[in-house]
Structures are given as structure tokens and as C-alpha cells.
Amino acid sequence: MDQCVFCKIIKGEIPSSKVYEDEKVVAFNDINPEAPVHVLIVPKIHVQSILELDEAGYNIIAHVFKVASNIAKNLKLDEKGFRIVNNIGEDGGQTVPHIHFHLLGGRSLQWPPG
Numbered sequence: 001m002d003q004c005v006f007c008k009i010i011k012g013e014i015p016s017s018k019v020y021e022d023e024k025v026v027a028f029n030d031i032n033p034e035a036p037v038h039v040l041i042v043p044k045i046h047v048q049s050i051l052e053l054d055e056a057g058y059n060i061i062a063h064v065f066k067v068a069s070n071i072a073k074n075l076k077l078d079e080k081g082f083r084i085v086n087n088i089g090e091d092g093g094q095t096v097p098h099i100h101f102h103l104l105g106g107r108s109l110q111w112p113p114g
Contacts, residue, residue, distance in 0.1 A: 006042045006098040020071055024063050027071060027103075036106030037075055037082070041068055048097045049088045061099075068103050077105035085113070 008014040009028065016028035019039050030038040043060045047053060053061065065084070072082050082105030087093040 004046065004096060004098045006096055006100060007046055010042065010044050020067060022067075024060050025067055027067060030102070034102075035104040035109065037077060037104065039071055039075075039103040040100050041071070041103060042098065042100040047099050049094065049099055050086065051088065053099075064101055068101060071103060072105065075105070077103075081105065081109075083109050 003011075003013075005014065009016045010026055016026075018026060018028045020027040020041075023044070025041055025043050027039050027041045030040050041064050043057075043064060045057065045060060047057055050061070068084050072078050082103060085102040085104065086099070087095075087102075
């Protein structure tokens with residue numbers, strides 16, 4: 001079975017501009033940014049979406065939000081605000097079948113998003 005692009009990034013098979021990494025997640029700059037700051041935070045476990053999480057997965061998602069908060073503070077996004085997005089499924093805009101979160105900031109983000 002072919003690995004998804006995020007699994008290849010996690011394994012170092014595809015280069016990325018890493019912002020953060022630990023034993024549970026990797027965070028890197030999006031190659032097609034939608035804002036001045038657009039970081040993807042990707043759990044190292046391969047799960048397609050929140051619909052497939054178990055208890056251990058929920059703990060990793062809590063860790064994702066801790067990491068997102070720290071990255072936002074380090075990048076000074078906490079001063080004016082930022083957005084964390086998780087897309088699920090085709091209609092939700094998910095383009096990679098591996099759970100991931102977008103940290104967006106550095107400009108005024110409009111609502112509704114799309």
C-alpha cells in the first residue's frame with residue numbers, strides 16, 4: 001500500500017520546512033499557504049480523520065492543540081489572533097487522507113471561510 005504524503009514527510013522521505021517535531025507530531029510550513037503564517041500540524045499516527053480516533057488518538061489531538069498554542073505564541077500570532085482548522089472528508093475540504101490541523105495567522109481571517 002502506498003503511504004500518504006504526510007507519512008512520507010514524517011519519515012523524512014519528502015523534505016519539509018519543519019517548525020516543530022516531537023514523538024507525537026510534526027509541524028511544518030504549508031507549501032501552498034493561505035495566509036502569511038500557514039503551519040500544518042500532523043500527528044505521527046496515520047488516521048484519516050477524527051471519525052477514526054480511539055482514546056489514545058484523542059490524547060494526541062489534545063497534544064496537537066498544546067503544540068499549536070506554543071507555535072502561535074512563538075510566532076507572535078497570539079497578539080492579534082489566529083485560526084486552527086481541521087477539514088474532514090471531501091465536502092469538508094480534506095485533500096490528504098491523514099488527520100492534520102492548519103494553523104493560520106498573520107492577517108485578518110474572514111468568516112465564513114469558504
